[in-house]
Amino acid sequence: MNKIKILTNGFIKENPTLVLVLGTCPSLAVTTSIFNALGMGMATTFVLLMSNALISLLKNVIPDKVRIPSYILVIATFVSIVDLVIQGFVPALSASLGIFIPLIVVNCIVLGRAEAFASKNTVFDSMLDGIGMGIGFTIAITIIAFFRELLGSGTLFGQTIIPFDGILIFVLAPGAFIVFGFTIAAVRWLQNRNK
Numbered sequence: 115m116n117k118i119k120i121l122t123n124g125f126i127k128e129n130p131t132l133v134l135v136l137g138t139c140p141s142l143a144v145t146t147s148i149f150n151a152l153g154m155g156m157a158t159t160f161v162l163l164m165s166n167a168l169i170s171l172l173k174n175v176i177p178d179k180v181r182i183p184s185y186i187l188v189i190a191t192f193v194s195i196v197d198l199v200i201q202g203f204v205p206a207l208s209a210s211l212g213i214f215i216p217l218i219v220v221n222c223i224v225l226g227r228a229e230a231f232a233s234k235n236t237v238f239d240s241m242l243d244g245i246g247m248g249i250g251f252t253i254a255i256t257i258i259a260f261f262r263e264l265l266g267s268g269t270l271f272g273q274t275i276i277p278f279d280g281i282l283i284f285v286l287a288p289g290a291f292i293v294f295g296f297t298i299a300a301v302r303w304l305q306n307r308n309k
Contacts, residue, residue, distance in 0.1 A: 120242045124250035130223040131254035132301045137223040140214050141255050142290040148271055151259035152252065153207040154214060157196045159248025161218050164192045166232040166244035173233045185228045186219065193218045223251060254297070261293045 130136045140158075144150045165188050169176075176184045197215045201208045208215070218224060227247055232240040263269055266284030268276035283289045 117239070117242060120239055121246040124243070124247035125253065126250070126301065126305075128247075129250040129254055129301065130226075130247050131251055132298050133305075134223075134226075135298070136226060137221050137251060138294075140217065140221065141258060142287065142294060144211055144214050145255050145259040145262050145290060145293075146266070146285060147210075147263045148256060148259045149207070150210050151255040153200070153204065154211055155248065155252025155255055157200065157211075157215055158218055158221065158224070158251055159245065160196050161189060161192045162224055162227060162244035162248040162251075163241055164244075165189045165224060165228055166240040167237050168192075169228045169232040170235060170237045170240035181233070182225075182229070185225060185233075189224050189228065190219045223247060257297055258290070258293050261297075262289055265289070265293075 124130060126133070128134060131138070131141050137158075140154055144154045165185070168188050169185055172184075172188075193216060196218075197208075200211070200215060227243060231243045235243070260270070262284050264275060265281050266289060267280040268274060268278050281289075284293065
């Protein structure tokens, strides 16, 4: 498979959040601000990159009977590393994201890419796939966060853009579902239009 295609596949065509509709929980929960979305996106991208590389490297050593638990152990190791780094160097982000960083372990995007791609491809291709899917996830949740933060509080990156109190529903869970739904609809419309 073409290396560029492997890398860019997750951006739009197979975007894990907006096309495959995976990882919905963090996509809705942490997108109250762009800062949170970028932090979660970078953490998930790191975990995807590293776990895909290691799983691809160990794919012929791991017995089929313990394949999934082994994948989860590998993923949990990298999630623990990224969680400790965020706690140590960006405590505000750690406090803001809370439980959602450790929950990357059970994020179906990460486990799904390990099972569907990393376990069947080379280390380099698996790393490209991890980076591409991570960037696609980051793009998706950043778009959602952009609209939620702007409409919900009138700010971007904490700086006032629109001087108004904001529309409360966009800060709350229903606003996340509304923006998520419209974003998915926009992506599907663009995909159908370009066929």
